[in-house]
Amino acid sequence: MKVALTTSGETLEAPLDPRFGRAPRFLVFDTDTTAFEIVDNRAGLEAAQGAGVQAAETLARLGVRGLVTGHCGPKALRVLVRAGIEVYNTDASTVAEALTAYREGRLCAAEPV
Amino acid sequence: MILGVASGKGGTGKTTVAVSLARVLGSAVQLLDCDVEEPNDRLFLDGRLREAQVVTVPVPRVDEVACDGCGECGRFCRFHAIVAVDGPPLVFPELCHGCGGCIRVCPRGALHETPRRIGVVEVLDAGPVTLVEGRLDVGAALVPPLVRAVKAHRAGDRPAILDAPPGRSCAVIETLRGADAVVLVTEPTPFGLNDLAQALAVARELGLSCGVVVNRVGIGDDRVQAFCRENAVPVLAELPDDRRIAEAGSRGEPLVDALPEYRGVFRSILEGATRLAEKGSGSW
Numbered sequence: 465m466k467v468a469l470t471t472s473g474e475t476l477e478a479p480l481d482p483r484f485g486r487a488p489r490f491l492v493f494d495t496d497t498t499a500f501e502i503v504d505n506r507a508g509l510e511a512a513q514g515a516g517v518q519a520a521e522t523l524a525r526l527g528v529r530g531l532v533t534g535h536c537g538p539k540a541l542r543v544l545v546r547a548g549i550e551v552y553n554t555d556a557s558t559v560a561e562a563l564t565a566y567r568e569g570r571l572c573a574a575e576p577v
Numbered sequence: 578m579i580l581g582v583a584s585g586k587g588g589t590g591k592t593t594v595a596v597s598l599a600r601v602l603g604s605a606v607q608l609l610d611c612d613v614e615e616p617n618d619r620l621f622l623d624g625r626l627r628e629a630q631v632v633t634v635p636v637p638r639v640d641e642v643a644c645d646g647c648g649e650c651g652r653f654c655r656f657h658a659i660v661a662v663d664g665p666p667l668v669f670p671e672l673c674h675g676c677g678g679c680i681r682v683c684p685r686g687a688l689h690e691t692p693r694r695i696g697v698v699e700v701l702d703a704g705p706v707t708l709v710e711g712r713l714d715v716g717a718a719l720v721p722p723l724v725r726a727v728k729a730h731r732a733g734d735r736p737a738i739l740d741a742p743p744g745r746s747c748a749v750i751e752t753l754r755g756a757d758a759v760v761l762v763t764e765p766t767p768f769g770l771n772d773l774a775q776a777l778a779v780a781r782e783l784g785l786s787c788g789v790v791v792n793r794v795g796i797g798d799d800r801v802q803a804f805c806r807e808n809a810v811p812v813l814a815e816l817p818d819d820r821r822i823a824e825a826g827s828r829g830e831p832l833v834d835a836l837p838e839y840r841g842v843f844r845s846i847l848e849g850a851t852r853l854a855e856k857g858s859g860s861w
Contacts, residue, residue: 520660521651546660547663
């Protein structure tokens with residue numbers, strides 16, 4: 465299963481970006497193989513509006529089933545829920561830390577308001 | 578003639594200049610307050626409400642029975658206002674610019690237009706001045722369609738003054754588009770100069786003839802005037818840093834009514850703007 469984490473870097477040790485729509489990149493981690501890929505989010509970073517919605521569409525196209533980030537807005541959350549992607553909020557400082565917390569089941573899924 | 582009054586920087590005196598220009602123009606002038614996020618021309622003019630119009634933009638509504646979830650609408654929308662990830666699309670009306678494109682590309686005819694209110698346009702009779710004011714609803718963020726609605730109230734045969742929002746955003750461009758000349762109001766400060774340069778670049782990109790009014794001369798230096806010389810943009814007038822002008826503003830009185838000695842300055846701004854318009858294509 466693929467899980468996306470928001471980041472400004474390109475490795476597991478990179479900082480977790482607390483923003484969703486305007487995070488520079490997504491680290492997409494495969495929990496079955498423990499391999500990961502980096503997906504650029506420049507389009508979202510530079511979007512005048514709708515950055516979160518656009519990022520949610522990107523994750524839906526990638527077939528991601530989970531998102532770990534600092535905060536995700538209500539519009540993006542609606543799209544993610546529709547796409548069947550669970551959203552987990554964390555204040556972890558690195559991708560690796562957030563991933564460990566997620567894999568150990570220490571994060572709660574966000575609910576749409 | 579249509580005369581735009583704009584500035585890069587806010588608080589330089591656009592409204593002061595626009596209202597006073599309307600007052601010295603005298604008969605049958607239209608003043609269009611296109612600063613729809615915070616219109617304030619009416620603070621200076623005692624007007625009687627003649628007409629009010631609710632302004633809407635068309636946003637899509639999904640017929641979930643007819644929709645087969647093909648996603649054409651979402652691929653078309655560059656504003657991400659309609660998103661199809663799985664099944665019928667989600668619509669975010671607050672992101673929609675009302676272009677109608679999603680409705681056209683839907684192969685199933687499953688999208689329909691529904692109006693979404695963004696603000697009002699009010700027309701007031703204020704003596705010889707007809708004031709048209711656009712006012713955006715609280716929470717609405719879509720400015721250009723409301724500016725277009727304000728400008729649609731312009732009667733073609735009468736002179737019009739467009740009071741633009743500050744800055745150089747879409748709202749400013751929408752306001753100035755089609756003007757015969759533009760008066761850029763600035764102040765002789767580093768901020769005033771920086772933002773004047775940006776506003777001038779926007780106006781020139783739109784192919785508009787520009788003149789400058791330097792307001793509150795005496796509070797800064799003469800770099801604005803030097804910039805105008807270097808860029809071949811005429812300084813139409815200089816208004817001094819006169820405390821009485823600020824006092825008139827604080828009482829809600831048009832400058833030229835409170836201090837009639839300034840009427841001549843505003844007439845000369847109009848004459849200068851007329852010459853600029855004649856150099857372009859427009860005429861009074």
